[in-house]
Amino acid sequence: MKRLLKFFSSLRLTIVLLSFALLVVFFGTLDQVHLGIYEAQKRYFESWLALWFYPAEWPGGNSLQTFFIPLPGGFLLGILLIINLICAHFTHFRLSWQKIGIACIHTGLLFLIVSGFLTGMLQEESQMALDKGQAVRFSQNMRQAELVIIDKSDPYMDYVTSIPTSLLEERKTVTDPNLPFSLTTLHYYPNAELGLQAQNPEAVPTLATAGAGAKMGLVVFPQPLSRQDNVVNAQTAYITINTDEGPLGTWLVSSILDSDRFPPQQFDYQGKTYEIALRFKRTYYPFSLSLIEFTHERYPGTNVPKHFSSLVQLVNPEHSEDRQVLIYMNHPLRYSDYTFFQASFVPGGNTSILQVVKNPIRSLPYYAVLLVGLGLFFQFSTYLILFLKKRE
Amino acid sequence: MTPSKLPIFGLCLLLVLCGCKQETITTYSIPKEESKATAPGTPQMMPGLAQQTSGFTTPNWQPARHWETQDPGPMRKGRWNIARDNQKAEVTAAAFPGDVGGDLANVNRWLGQIGLSSIDAPTLEKQSLWVAIDGKTCRLLILYSDDTPQAIIAAIVPHQGSTWFFKLMGETALVLQEEAAFRAFLDSIHFDEA
Incomplete structure (x- = not known):
């Protein structure tokens, strides 16, 4: 236990971790060119382990593109720095009035690292x-989609069941106690384009048997997932609605078919009207x-x-x-x-x-910086007073 | 708690937080929605349909001289702004494959956009005017109420398996003043037969 404490309280470890942090920033910045800011941030700073691959377009890229450098991700570095800071503080410092400034600085730094971690997790x-x-009461996350089933039968309220796309696995059935039917995903496409069957006779025929997909003869053209900052992926899926009496039909849902230009896809079951849509995740x-x-x-x-x-x-x-x-x-x-x-x-x-x-902890970095500032002020003032006393 | 156990406690707390991100099904209720906002980034998120609509050949038309031509964007074929006496209105022309859910659904969507309640099929038939556009009999709707500030005059034109929507929308007084100019615009529309 003592050896472990010694290792974690080592100032050498601090230097190593800060060096790795520099490397993560460097390689993350290099990859940002290909991945965009959002993806680079996820892969390098909001991860436990990051892999930097040699870019194919660099000299010798054809043979070197499988070469990679593993790096600790931002979360791992953050946690190790927190442990290092706490261990070092309790190993090397004894709390006294003369060193209360140092305690303040360390606590401030701890809060800074923790707030960075929590921001990544909670923001x-x-x-x-x-x-x-037009009055708007919701915002949309353009990087996340949700499959929604909206019970429209109440004259004043809509009852929304939101299913995250992470649950839309092919051939998997989703049930919810609030829904009198289950939903089976026939196909899920993280990014796709839609076309008309009539204009694309060679395309895979539509699986939709109800809704806009069946009515308009829409077919799906799967597209590679784009990670560029200014490009939005159009999540698309074929969803079958199953009831106790048998399947109600298969709907083609897509964030392309947004409600501003296309009428909602609705169906009736057990005397209630429901709307089905795959849309960008909303927060009301x-x-x-x-x-x-x-x-x-x-x-x-x-x-x-x-x-x-x-x-x-x-x-x-x-x-x-x-x-x-x-x-x-x-x-x-x-x-x-x-x-x-x-x-x-x-x-x-x-x-x-x-x-x-x-960001529920948006004030924490301000308090952390204030604490570091107070600590520095107290510490330098103490040394200045001691120095002046010595001179006298 | 001894100081040496603090890092372990902190690590456990952070790991617990990491586990909080699992996505689950959620349910909530909201006041009834009739009109919905434009999705941000619209031009980028419909590559397939933008391509299709760009494939439709724009008919010949003669917009009124005082209508100010605007960039139609990727989904529309024409767009004009009208401004008079601090009032504003917009004329748009758009084409989509198929019937885009049918006339009733589209009209109810427009009614929602100007804050009016949905109507049923018999009411739609009663409220529809029928006009000739390029030799075809087409539905024309004049949608407004004394209680709402906005109005819409729109024509729905089926053409070769697609549907064209010509819409004049804006402040009620100006829209009603522009009805004659809008009808003249509809009269001027002529599709080149492929």
Whole structure:
């Protein structure tokens, strides 16, 4: 146990871990060119182990592309640094008034690493598209999809059952106590295009027997998964609905068939109307935002954005709140547990896109930095006072 | 707890947190939704259908002179803005394969967009006007109410296995003022037969 404690409290280990952190940043940045920011972040910084492969387009890439370097991922480095810091602190330091500054610095550093780890685990990001004059109560995660079954039979409320796409394994049946039927995934495509059977006679015939896929004769063309930041994958699936009386039909669902341009795919069972859709994962809020005015200024004579802002109406009936908020670059709206950043817009000026971030520990890094700052101030002040006393 | 056990406790806590990410089926209720927002990133997420719609040949048409031509985007074939007396409206032309779920579903979607309740098939038949567009008898709808600020005038034109939607949408007063210009635009539409 003592040897283990000695190993984990070693300052050499700190140096090794920080060196690895440098390497992870270096190789992660190299791979970001191919993978995009999101994927590079997942693979290198929000993982336990990262593998860097020699890029095929580099000199000798054809023969060297199987060569790889294993690296500890950000999570592993973070945990080892936390253990190292705690062990080192209790091994090398004895708490006393003179060293309380060092204790503060170490605690601050610990909070910083923990907050980085927790942010990776708990932070949720999504986008909210605001059309002028339309109140919106949800945001969408463009990297995650959900299969939803919506019970539309109530005149005032919709009852949504959301099934994550990670459960849509081929030939697997999903059941839920809230649904009077089960769903079987015939095929799931992480990215696909749709086409017309009539125009593509050589395509695999549609498996859909009901809904838009059957009506329009839509066929699926599987596509490779794209990891580029500005490309959205169109998740697509064939879903069969099974009842006690036998299958109700097979529906083609896809995030391409979004509800803004295509009528919802509905069916009736046991006197209730249900809607089935595969859509980008939604998060609903107890308040709504609507776009009043979107302003977009460019630098004269160029297309380079100078300033863009969204004047929105925030309505929260629970708190009898109805007010206007101006969201612009570096001035997000912080409301409830969410932060709404001005992210993008659709050309034409009628639609503004906000990035919505939920980070339950967003204040922790500020407290951590404050603690480190206080610790440094206390420690340096103590040494300064001692030094001045000695001189006297 | 002795100091030497602290790292083990911390490690266990973090590992427990790692296990919290498993996805499960969730259920929730929301106030009834009729109209839905445009999905962000729309132009990138429908490569298949964008390609199909780009395949439709744009008919000949004569938009009103005061309509301001806009970039139609990947899914539409034409788009024009109208602005007068601080009021705004938009004319769009779009084509989709098949009947895109049928006229009733599309009309109910439009009604939702301007805050009106859905209608049933007999009501749709009663509210429909029938006009001739390029020799075809097509459904024309004028959708508005005194209680809502927005109105829609739209024509649905089936053509060679696809459906064309011509829609004038905006502030009610302006939309009603533009009805004559919109009808003249519909009269001017002529499809080149393949």
